[in-house]
Amino acid sequence: MATVRLFVTCLVDVFRPEVGRAAVTVLERHGDRVECPVEQTCCGQFAFNAGYRQEAALLAKHFVEVFEGDTTPIVALSGSCAAMVVHHYPELLREAVIEERGSVKEAEGWAARAMAVGREVVEFSQWLGQGSPDSALGTVGRQRLALHQGCHMRRILEETRQPKELLEQQGFEVVELEDSDQCCGFGGTYSMTEWRVSTALADAKLKAFQDAQAGGAAYLVSSDLGCLLHLAGRLRRLGAQDPTRHVAEVLAGEEDRP
Amino acid sequence: MIGNLPSDPHPWSERREAGLANTTMRQTLGLVTRRFSVGKRRVFAEDPEQEAARRLGVEAKRQAIANLDSLLDQFASKVRSNGGTALMAGTAHEAVEAVRSIAATHQVKVVVKSKSMLTEEIQLNRGLEAAGLTVLETDLGEYIIQRAHETPSHILAPAAHKNRQQIRELFEDDAKTAGLAPPVSDAASTLTQYARERLRREFLQADMGVTGGNFGVAETGTVVLVTNEGNADLVTTLPRVLVTVMGVEKLVARWEDLTLLIQQPAMNGIGQRLSAYTTLISGPAASVAEGPAAWYVVLVDNGRQRLRHTVYEDVLSCIRCGACLNVCPVFRQVGGHAYGSVYSGPIGVVETPLLTNFGVGAELPSVACTMCHACKEACPMEIDLPGHIIRLRQEKVRRHLNAASLTASYHWWSRIWATPRGYRWSLRWARRLQGLYQRQGRLVRAPGIARGWFQTRDMPPVAQETFIEWWQRHRGGLDRERRS
Structure with missing residues (x-):
């Protein structure tokens, strides 16, 4: 039995806590003992992507302080946030500390601490997919799901097998969207500051999902809640139901929520 | 030296809206860029050796940029010993002046050009026309947009935003002024045939040819052009004067480096094994038995060398293949003109502000990238x-180039969220205030930085109980148990 620490992400914590609860259910069925460092807040990606390096570094330092000094795996409920910690933290902290304090030694210290934390971070479906293929999650997947692989999971974590394989092992049928490698337009605060382009991209992605729905896809599933909130928010505004589900929700069998 | 790039006077918001409103362009660009991207994957799968060549080619380009000073000297002296004239231009203005003075020296009236992004960058046509010269683009795409008085919307396919019907209409107008029979249909072959006949006349009248340069080989002094239409062969052979205008970063050291790179623009840009025509310029007629009587090479810096020895140095390795445009989600939506200068897509987002020290395109990094x-x-x-x-x-x-209110948002947001206390405090306030912004249990409006989101999208409200609050209520004991 493995112990894991949950990297909840701010979006799950604040806007869809049911995703976090579903993840706990699935991890426990998987046989994991789940912990949740309650001091965690946000990884800082929103500020990093917008070019606010010092601001991102404040949040990154807090994240490192909360999660360091322990080699228990850190299971992230977002591919993008996992990518932030694993691939951007060391350089971010090195550069931000040099810029602010001018001390290379201090900067290298922070970079090393970030790297140590990053080594333990794994995205939720990657963690579950590491086990034996027949590991019982107690999920009886029957539906056809359309998968949206977030850009950072695909290109920064370079993860293309999961969550597809995992979902298929649990009985779901997974279909790819047309132009699946195109961004949905979320992009963190880009969705706010450049909402026109962001929405045009959402509409293109939702058009592809409509085609998948016509082919029998019941839900639009992703490891990244940011993309899903953006796409769901667009559909809601257009007066449609919300067909988006986080991978944890479908694995927990809680996809049929209203 | 800081470069000078053309700058569309319309602000980004207007350029973006023009792009989004142009459904024909979005459809055409979507088709073209998808076809190119699919072709690229196929052609690399068919020819795996080219992947190894690409990797070595990257090394060769990086080396060339590292040794650029000595390569420029070597290249210039080789061009001279081949009977040509090599000139250096620090800025766009100097480059245009150099070409104008060549044209004046040789009493040139009509200029034919093959496709060159650099001449767009330095606005050479405008400069030559102001001096009373007639300038004709001979690349089909460039010819089309010259007729439409537009600028390229794609580095490789300048008229990618136009469909066949639009092109036919342009040619019909052109036929009237040229006294030719208009194209009889909008079939691609008919349109091409029209341009071919139209341009043949001009080729024979032209005094001067102007080309860009895809590669310059320092050890031989050769300029290499890759094209798909053969027009560059005519531009480089028929007129009595030939001027090659190329960026200083186009040099490679050895012939062998060229062989690694020669297929890369076509393979990556349009999914073709090699462009249909590869034109090598090695000197004027006196030294290579055919071609123009005089050959000049103008090597243009225009902000490029400033990037050497900086973190941005790899930008100078760009071979202008357009692969980044083809996959860019923002480019597909807004098209090349929205970028407001010459270079569009991701490379334009990076190069436009860099070459001009944020003089042109300072908005691009913020507005034209989703970070995908x-x-x-x-x-x-x-x-x-x-x-x-x-x-x-x-x-x-x-440099404080963002709105102060935006910067203040990030400043406070990150400081408040950098402690669990601040994070929880902000959520308590959000719960208290969000009633003002809800309809049917959904957030439909918000103030400040989040305002843009709600122009087109809803959002769930901040949860009455966050996940961490739920955890503390139900599972908090587990953590304490383990720690004790």
């Missing part, structure tokens, strides 16, 4: 495009 990293995956020269876009966004913060 598709360009990084696509770039055959392994240029860190998304990394540079983040760095340029950081540079904008340092």
Whole structure:
């Protein structure tokens, strides 16, 4: 039995806590003992992507302080946030500390601490997919799901097998969207500051999902809640139901929520 | 030296709206860029050796940029010993002046050009026309947009935003002024045939040819052009004077480096094994038995060498294949003109502000990138495009180029969320205030930085119980148990 620490992400914590609860259910069925460092807040990606390096570094330092000094795996409920910690933290902290304090030694210290934390971070479906293929999650997947692989999971974590394989092992049928490698337009605060382009991209992605729905896809599933909130928010505004589900929700069998 | 690039006077918001409203362009660009991207994957799968060549080619380009000073000397002296004249131009203005003075020396009246992004960058046509010269583009795409008085919307396919019907209409107008029979249909072959006949006349009248340069080989003094229409062969052989205008970063050291790179623009840009025509310019007629009587090479800096020895140096390896444009989600939506200068797509987002020290396109890094990293995956020269876009966004913060209100939002947001106390405090306030912004249990409006989201999208409200609050209520004991 493995112990894991949950990297909840701010979006799950604040806007869809049911995703976090579903993840706990699935991890426990998987046989994991789940912990949740309650001091965690946000990884800082929103500020990093917008070019606010010092601001991102404040949040990154807090994240490192909360999660360091322990080699228990850190299971992230977002591919993008996992990518932030694993691939951007060391350089971010090195550069931000040099810029602010001018001390290379201090900067290298922070970079090393970030790297140590990053080594333990794994995205939720990657963690579950590491086990034996027949590991019982107690999920009886029957539906056809359309998968949206977030850009950072695909290109920064370079993860293309999961969550597809995992979902298929649990009985779901997974279909790819047309132009699946195109961004949905979320992009963190880009969705706010450049909402026109962001929405045009959402509409293109939702058009592809409509085609998948016509082919029998019941839900639009992703490891990244940011993309899903953006796409769901667009559909809601257009007066449609919300067909988006986080991978944890479908694995927990809680996809049929209203 | 800081470069000078053309700058569309319309602000980004207007350029973006024009792009989004142009459904024909969006459809055409979507089709073209998808076809190119699919072709690229296929052609690399068919010819795996080219992947090894690409990797070595990246090394060769990086080396060339590192040794650029000595390569420029070597190249210039080789061009001279081949009977040509090599000139250096520090800025766009100097480059245009150099070409004008060549034209004056040789009493040139009519100029024919093959496709060159650099001449767009320095606005050569305008400069030559102001001096009373007639300038004709002979690349089909460039010819089309010259007729339409537009600028290229795609580095490789300048008229990618136009469909066949629009092109036919342009040619019908052109036929009236030229006294030719208009094209009888909008079939691609008919349109091409029209342009071919139209341009043949001009080729024979032209006094001067102007080309760009895809590669310059320092050890031989050769300029290499890759084209798909054969027009460059005519531009380089028929007129009595030939001027090659190329960026200083186009040099490679050895012939062998060229062989590694020669297929890369076509393979990565349009999914073709090799462009249909490869034109080598090695000197004027006196030294190579055919071609123009005089050959000049104008090597243009225009802000390029400033980037050497900086974190942005790899940008100078760009071979202008257009692969990054083809995969860019923002490019597909707004098209090339929205970028407001010459270079569009991710490379334009990076190069436009860099070459001009934020004089042109300072808005681009913020507005024209979702940070999806598709360009990084696509770039055959392994240029860190998304990394540079983040760095340029950081540079904008340092230079205070963002709105003060935006900067204040990030400042407070990150400071408040950097402690669990601040994070929880902010959520309590959000719960208290969000009633003002809800309809049917959904957030439909918000103030400040989040306002843009709600123009087109709803959002769930801040949960009455966050996950962490739920955890503390139900599972808090577990953590304490383990720690004790």
